[in-house]
Amino acid sequence: MTHSYSNTCDEILIVRYLDGDLEAGEKERMETHIEACRQCRRQVVALRAFSQDLRLRVHHATDSVDFVALEKQVLNKALRQYRSRGGFPRFIASLKYILPATVTAGVLLFFVYSNFVARPAPVPVPSAIINSFTGSMSSVMIFETPETRQTILWYNEDTDVKSEQNAV
Amino acid sequence: MRFRFRCLLVFTVLALSWCSTPESLLAVESCRISVDTILAARNDAVVDPQLKKYVGELQSMFNYTSYRLLSSESLNLNVGQSGMVSLPGDRRLKITPRKIHGSRADIALQMMKQKRTVFETQVQLLNRGSLFVGGPTYQNGNLIFKISSAY
Amino acid sequence: MSKTIQNRIVHDEELILRLQRGDEWAFQLMVRRFRKKIFSIAFGITLDTEESQDIMQEVFLQVYRTIGDFRGDASLATWLHRITVNRSLNWKRRWARRFRWLHVSTDNTDEHPAAEPESELPSPEIRMANAQTRHQIDNAMRMLPDQARTVFVLRELEGLSYEEIADVTGIKLGTVRSRLFHARKRLKEILQPLVEEGI
Numbered sequence: 012m013t014h015s016y017s018n019t020c021d022e023i024l025i026v027r028y029l030d031g032d033l034e035a036g037e038k039e040r041m042e043t044h045i046e047a048c049r050q051c052r053r054q055v056v057a058l059r060a061f062s063q064d065l066r067l068r069v070h071h072a073t074d075s076v077d078f079v080a081l082e083k084q085v086l087n088k089a090l091r092q093y094r095s096r097g098g099f100p101r102f103i104a105s106l107k108y109i110l111p112a113t114v115t116a117g118v119l120l121f122f123v124y125s126n127f128v129a130r131p132a133p134v135p136v137p138s139a140i141i142n143s144f145t146g147s148m149s150s151v152m153i154f155e156t157p158e159t160r161q162t163i164l165w166y167n168e169d170t171d172v173k174s175e176q177n178a179v
Numbered sequence: 180m181r182f183r184f185r186c187l188l189v190f191t192v193l194a195l196s197w198c199s200t201p202e203s204l205l206a207v208e209s210c211r212i213s214v215d216t217i218l219a220a221r222n223d224a225v226v227d228p229q230l231k232k233y234v235g236e237l238q239s240m241f242n243y244t245s246y247r248l249l250s251s252e253s254l255n256l257n258v259g260q261s262g263m264v265s266l267p268g269d270r271r272l273k274i275t276p277r278k279i280h281g282s283r284a285d286i287a288l289q290m291m292k293q294k295r296t297v298f299e300t301q302v303q304l305l306n307r308g309s310l311f312v313g314g315p316t317y318q319n320g321n322l323i324f325k326i327s328s329a330y
Numbered sequence: 331m332s333k334t335i336q337n338r339i340v341h342d343e344e345l346i347l348r349l350q351r352g353d354e355w356a357f358q359l360m361v362r363r364f365r366k367k368i369f370s371i372a373f374g375i376t377l378d379t380e381e382s383q384d385i386m387q388e389v390f391l392q393v394y395r396t397i398g399d400f401r402g403d404a405s406l407a408t409w410l411h412r413i414t415v416n417r418s419l420n421w422k423r424r425w426a427r428r429f430r431w432l433h434v435s436t437d438n439t440d441e442h443p444a445a446e447p448e449s450e451l452p453s454p455e456i457r458m459a460n461a462q463t464r465h466q467i468d469n470a471m472r473m474l475p476d477q478a479r480t481v482f483v484l485r486e487l488e489g490l491s492y493e494e495i496a497d498v499t500g501i502k503l504g505t506v507r508s509r510l511f512h513a514r515k516r517l518k519e520i521l522q523p524l525v526e527e528g529i
Contacts, residue, residue: 022511058517058521066486068467073369081387082362084387089390138305140303140420145299146298147295159236161233161308163237164311168314
């Protein structure tokens with residue numbers, strides 16, 4: 012036993028071992044330790060089993076999804092987006108060539124516009140991001156409007172669901 | 180003439196660099212928080228002119244027909260300082276800006292009814308953006324609180 | 331989108347170029363190539379099938395909209411992973427799901443430990459067919475903090491290296507290590523009853 016962790020339980024090393032992050036020598040010593048230490052062996056087995064279960068769990072969920080139908084939906088939505096924007100990606104690509112020519116004017120416009128006029132974001136971003144929420148109430152919904160992404164927090168402080176039904 | 184032109188040039192460059200300094204570099208220590216209390220109902224189709232800007236968007240999410248502005252209150256709050264707004268139905272909203280960074284302000288909100296805390300939330304509110312907090316039943320409709328920040 | 335997908339190998343670089351030219355066929359190919367991966371990551375983080383399907387669609391549509399901005403400083407897969415992780419972490423902002431989700435998690439934690447002691451463990455496949463086992467895994471995952479769960483999912487489901495995880499999540503390598511460590515430590519605590527039973 013040349014290294015201390017060959018006969019002591021080191022959580023960090025166990026995690027690195029599970030991640031395959033140990034050097035060959037370290038790995039060998041860890042395996043020796045695991046063989047001798049019932050507690051660590053149980054931990055390794057339990058965590059490995061959990062990872063395997065998780066993979067199967069996700070696999071199980073994946074199996075229940077109709078990916079063909081989803082693909083169709085995505086393609087249709089993208090196509091609608093494309094038509095309504097008149098070929099958005101191509102337009103973006105063409106901007107690459109126009110941009111250098113207009114950059115000076117753009118920068119000047121940006122300074123003036125961004126400092127002296129109210130600035131709506133060019134691409135709408137959520138008006139508010141809810142980082143945490145705790146409360147005692149019967150329900151809460153957090154959503155945003157489709158166009159300008161105004162964040163709405165809708166809560167129902169009563170036990171009845173009458174007010175909640177007003178939200179579509 | 181040439182000197183004047185140079186002065187003007189230097190002034191323009193200085194002004195532009197001041198204008199272009201990212202807000203994140205300039206420490207913003209306070210912000211103005213406004214709370215508008217709106218009564219949304221379905222008994223008529225009255226929409227307050229001040230709310231017209233938002234109603235179109237709200238209509239896509241709710242099925243109310245009228246939006247009335249009951250009250251508006253504004254607070255100038257420093258980071259870390261708390262302010263309280265009184266709301267209908269014996270409600271109070273405690274607002275505390277925690278941090279201001281870039282285009283968003285971290286704000287803690289605590290909604291109280293009588294002496295009970297209904298909820299506490301931490302939000303990142305966009306500068307000049309609004310968070311709509313709604314739900315409580317009031318009179319013949321529901322209250323919506325529009326909480327906005329500007330700094 | 332009438333063109334069918336050809337069976338030849340198209341590398342990501344070519345795919346990006348075609349996407350930037352607005353090639354619908356390339357878009358279809360990308361969807362087909364990454365749909366399961368994106369769904370898996372979204373599901374690992376949200377543990378919600380319906381929501382993960384929505385996230386998957388949103389990710390592809392976002393890519394379609396913004397492919398012109400793609401500078402190639404990361405691989406297409408990393409970019410897609412990044413968008414998926416961000417979208418998945420933001421999923422709770424919608425409707426009532428966060429509330430319901432948190433409550434399911436808290437309630438069940440109190441009533442049923444995430445991994446109930448079992449004297450004998452059947453094969454994972456058989457156990458997975460059992461709704462209770464799925465429920466236990468979901469609960470254990472829900473008990474992990476968002477950031478730790480994300481890192482754990484990228485590592486365990488996608489097999490990403492520490493460096494790749496750092497790239498996708500935008501955190502430092504050391505933080506990846508510490509989040510993974512905390513995720514496993516927390517899982518170890520959650521799975522303790524199982525460990526004590528002696529498997």
